[in-house]
Amino acid sequence: MSARGTFLTFEGIDGSGKSTQARLLAEHLRREGRDVVLTREPGGSDGAEEIRSLVLQGDPDRWSAETEILLFTAARRDHLERTIEPALAEGKVVICDRFADSTRLYQGLSRGDLRGLVDKLHSLMIGREPDLTLLIDMDPETGLSRAKGRQGAEERFEDFGLGLQLQIRAGFLGLAEEFADRFRVVDGNRDMDRVAQDVSEIVMTALR
Template identity: 75%
Template sequence: MFISFEGIDGSGKSTQAWRLAEMLRARGHDVVLTREPGGSPGAEEIRALVLQGDPGRWSAETELLLFTAARRDHMERTIQPALAAGKIVICDRFADSTRMYQGLSRGDLRPLVDLLHDRMIGREPDMTVLIDMDPAAGLARALSRADPDNRFEAFGQSLQDQMRAGFLALAQEFPDRFRVIDGNRDIDAVAQDVSAAVLDRLDAG
């Protein structure tokens, strides 16, 4: 099973992805926890190119090509081999983030995002957990972190507002794949809802 986590910056999705991985391992599942951009040596090199430095250094089209290249390497070297071995893959961000950050926020590139995804990736997650978070609270949390990969946080709350609306629209577009979890609560309450949603999906086959 391939599970992705999505949400605005500071939504807590990385923490929840880790919590889910630990819960599933405790139940005896073999789990690979990974992230995007990154998750393989080549993709991690591209991550450094894209997320560090001047927020305006790349055009949206260049970013899209870089993210797609990183995702292709990630799929080939990490995700596909793990799934073929019968493991559960949990990924912190996947193509939906590209649909938002390059396809929506920096120009009307969604058709191009989808075209490249279809041609070069050709797979969606089996389940996407969207941690829905108040944009102002998420941005404050994101900016409080000592994280060198803070490129998109630098665009400010207007981007956060736009991304939240966009992610919720994606959840309506793909209702069979998405599960929306309220992230405006304590970590344990969010984790409990995430675990319940994923276990329900696993039980359903």
Template identity: 80%
Template sequence: MSGKGLFVSFEGIDGSGKSTQARLLAEALRAEGRDVLLTREPGGSPGAEEIRALVLQGDPDRWSAETELLLFTAARRDHLERTIRPALAEGRVVICDRFADSSRMYQGRDGRRAQVDALHDLMIGIEPDVTLLIDMDPEAGLSRAKARATAEERFEDFGLPLQQAMRAGFLALSREFPARFRVIEGNRAMDTVAADVRAALEPVL
């Protein structure tokens, strides 16, 4: 699916620690001599980073659900063209903090999953080789996320019910795509989680 390289995504609710774990994995693999690209969504290319500011900042009701989905898909397409595909073609390990599974959850909520999948099939057409789901208690995750106090809190501002729904949804995705997903318990020490992340990837490295 991903050419010569290896495509790894991290998923999880806000505050799950996935961004930290993505960074730690990238550092560990680089220390082993691997050529690693660490990137993120929304973002990862100049155009997609501009869209990131539009979708992650402002009032929770800033966009309609349909407009939000189109914006996320546009950002992902630019990211794919300009960053992910070139890196995979060079044989690099691409580690992405969120990818299409986040859209299946966040933009696919309230019965819009079919729209997400249709746009994904039309405009993206690639899945990670491995997806690492950092599973976290929604209340603890939201508390962590809000403590960061950044401008990018639009989804956190939807509150605990959204985080609870997203956690249940991510776990359902892990059952839907068992060959691709690895579920890692995130309510533990950072280094313990990182060790399990590395062990989960061992078979494909």
């Protein structure tokens, strides 16, 4: 773990419950006396939030995968500069709902073999990985049903359908093997409180 602070990320398919688990973890750590910054991607800074509206709304074919990679990387760079790095420099725990692993899959693998481009831009413009990534693993059909049930404006990726969610879930499990040193897989097909308990135990052990 970083001596300056700790960078935790949550990943998972749409509707996996990762955003809820990120919030519950932040609340738990604050009760434990930790200084926590809870943030999200795309977003987490003023500029990145503007880009969020561009990439998460509209028709599924609004952007090519290559354009999305550039937009997500630009948002992540601003987020890193203005939110993540300053908080880590102050010794805080940063909890981020999605980070580069999502881009590796949603843009890098889902619509062509662009993983190399994602990783190259990540190396050039971002240059860091989380200290710990919690993958909330969820049945894709259940997750998609949950996500569509929210009926929000940001459903562009859900509109790609179940096929994408199946592909993304397999991709996340592959990343968990590739980056086994920082990934922890948590079964999200359970009661929210049981998932939260597992998450808090993993994180508290890592923070010791």
